Amino acid sequence: MNNYLPVTILTGFLGSGKTTLINHLLNHNQHEKIMIIENEFGPINIDSKLLKSDRNIEILEMTNGCICCSVQGELISALHHLYQRRLNGEIAFDRLIIETTGLADPAPILQAFFIDEFIRETIQLDAVVTLVDCENIINDLNEHRVIASQIGFADRVILTKTDRINDDEKIIIVKRISNINRKATILEAKHGQIAKSQWLDINAFQLNDDLHLNNGLFIFENDRSLTDKSILLKSANNLQKSYNDEICSYLFEAGELDLKKIGEFTETLIEQYGNDMLRYKGVLAIKDQSQKLIVQGVHKVVGFDYGQQWENEQDKVSKFIIIGRKLPFKELKQKFLLTAVNKS
């Protein structure tokens, strides 16, 4: 065991299948030891009873309230404590999963990883994984705002209970989720069955140039390569329904950009709208620069870095995606386009 400690935030509304997924992971992952932080409302944590006790699992329960509103500080000190005990050899585990209560907005949980310097430097936030209960999602989305937020923050959305719906219903659900979050890869798990490589060790918070935009459901052909299950969605092309979800994806595209102008645009954007920007990522082509400029952020926490080289001139297209709450899309698009270099 080394000091490297990856953390996955697992969210999903009440009954969406979080415990079922973890149980499946534990049954098929004998080599790794997993620490789980569970957070439920109320004084008794029922979930830990449902999780099969196993040698390769330790559960830390946080039952004083919801992580998201009252115990962010408690989460931070729990993370410090766990890390230190692991370092001292008092407990051994290879990864940590934070299973949130179904009612939690992931924002404050995510923020804990950025606001605390010690955590930022020692613990690697791997990804936010959100489960969606396909049997109930359409009704629940309209009634519980937190679900759109859980989907909006996700790097992976895993559909559950797909055995309870037909393909047409699945298409509608996939479209609705894509409308909210076009950056997350949408996958499927029946009764928790999904390979761990599909939702663990994603490295979603590393500054890399992977800006994968989803248009549908994905399956993994082998361990890592994603294949668009487009057949399922072709029949849905005429489904042009627009949704009124508060949170949705905004995509900006242009050619080469002026570094100073895009810097100013991003700064103003974050200053004005950072609170309403759940996640965002840009892979940008900068004039006279052979490397891709990567921008990635959560609310007002943003990181910039140069990534790989562009392979050839024709590929130099700048893409910037924001998953946000009620942003003035037309106005922002116009401002983004103004940062482009005029080629004439």
Ligand SMILES: Nc1nc2c(ncn2[C@@H]2O[C@H](COP(=O)(O)OP(=O)(O)OP(=O)(O)O)[C@@H](O)[C@H]2O)c(=O)[nH]1
């Ligand atoms: N039909 C069907 N049922 C499922 C599937 N996945 C989970 N379930 C069932 O859904 C119910 C809720 O699953 P849990 O894993 O307890 O969900 P949870 O997200 O941990 O629930 P909370 O802790 O209440 O938020 C259980 O009865 C599961 O057996 C699935 O793919 N298909």
